[in-house]
Amino acid sequence: MGVALGFSVGPLRAGQGRLPLLVEATEPDTSLLAVFEELKALVDEHLLRDGGILFRGFTLAGAEQFREFAASFGHPLLNYEFGSTPRSSVTQGVYTSTEYPAHQSIPLHNEQAYSRDWPMRIWFYSMLAAQSGGETPIADSREVYKRIPAYIRERFVSKGLMYVRNFGNGLDVAWEQVFNTEDRTVVEAYCNAHGIVCEWKDDGELRTRQTCQAVARHPRTGEMVWFNQAHLFHISNLQPEVRETLLDIVEEEDLPRNVYYGDGSAIEDQVLNEIRAVLDECMVSFPWQSGDVLMLDNMLAAHARAPFEGKRKVIVAMAEGFSADQL
Structure with missing residues (x-):
């Protein structure tokens, strides 16, 4: 799709659908926060069409900057209420991904779709990619x-x-x-x-x-x-x-x-x-790189977790609470 200020925009894999859209830094040491305004405009244009955006090759200094990035889109980050899986709080509004043993898979799902209240947006930050496996597969819910x-x-x-x-x-x-x-x-x-x-x-x-x-x-x-x-x-x-x-x-x-x-x-x-x-037919999987941030519209895109070996650290933030009563 072309190159913007400090990053390129295009499909993650040519000819394999539009989920996720890849936004990749073209210059070393480009901070996600430094180009936030340009990225926000891109999210506003593409997230509802593509369902998910993968930010790759940018710098982000830990959980606090991840929290700042997610919160900068204009909605307070949500607490993990009525959760169905074990997680730990990392910082305000940021949690570990589901703390299941490494050998277990987590099937595709939309966050908190088992309730009548859910986040509209969810972010994943791969602080440390697993030695092998540990992908976060996604799928277009449409x-x-x-x-x-x-x-x-x-x-x-x-x-x-x-x-x-x-x-x-x-x-x-x-x-x-x-x-x-x-x-x-x-x-x-x-x-x-x-x-x-x-x-x-x-x-x-x-x-x-x-x-x-x-x-x-x-x-x-x-x-x-x-x-x-x-x-x-x-x-x-x-x-x-x-x-x-x-x-x-x-x-x-x-x-x-x-x-x-x-x-x-x-x-x-x-x-x-x-x-x-x-769900298996619709699944899109790609290996995490350390530093990746994946942003999903939680209604348009489901996510999962593959088994892994070695250490893995992915943290999560959610925002823009929505209720079935609003539909």
Whole structure:
């Protein structure tokens, strides 16, 4: 697409689609912050079309400058509320990426699409690329929507999805960590405000249920996107031996997480397998380079994580909270 002031703009891989757009420094020691105004204009022009932008070859001095870069787009950075995976705070509004063991994959998903509130924008900063693996694959959620078989799309839209979570008990993230409090009344107030049904079980642990969207219309582009985490929350996402072990320990209703159709009926394994096949078809993967920053429109682009070897450090920021009630 050409060369601008200190950087070039073009597809990451010629002939392989527009996600992500590559913006690469053309001069050594070009700071992301130093050319922010030019980059912001480029983001305003391209993010809603391309869904994601990879900034490569720029300098960025650690987590604080990453926080400054993400916050400079004009929206306060969000806290990681009602999170589904373990993360640690790095600095205000900046978190580690999901702290799962290196050998595990994380399937493609849009951040917090299992709830009715989510960030519109998300940034990833590769502070240290893994020795091998550790990619953050992405996919165009518009394309996923188009490729999902019509009968599945229609069923998901008509029924909606109900996510069930059981916190703690050594099987999943503790509710105190998820809600950043040890006060039950604070948890109840949050749930009431966000359309989440919460229940305190006899053992003192928490169960929540929330009925959410399966697809959504992007508020700015008007395009339909596949926007849920059914394939990730469903018990069929677990390895068979893990699934069997869990069901030996707890009843289905006490699984750390699961998902049903909105009326409480079971989602068929075959349906989820078809969804996973579409996601695999749409996946775009590229190796991280240390210093890379990836910016996604969280509704237009899903992201994942590949297994890795060696040390890896990717941190994350999110902004521009949005609610399904605004659609």
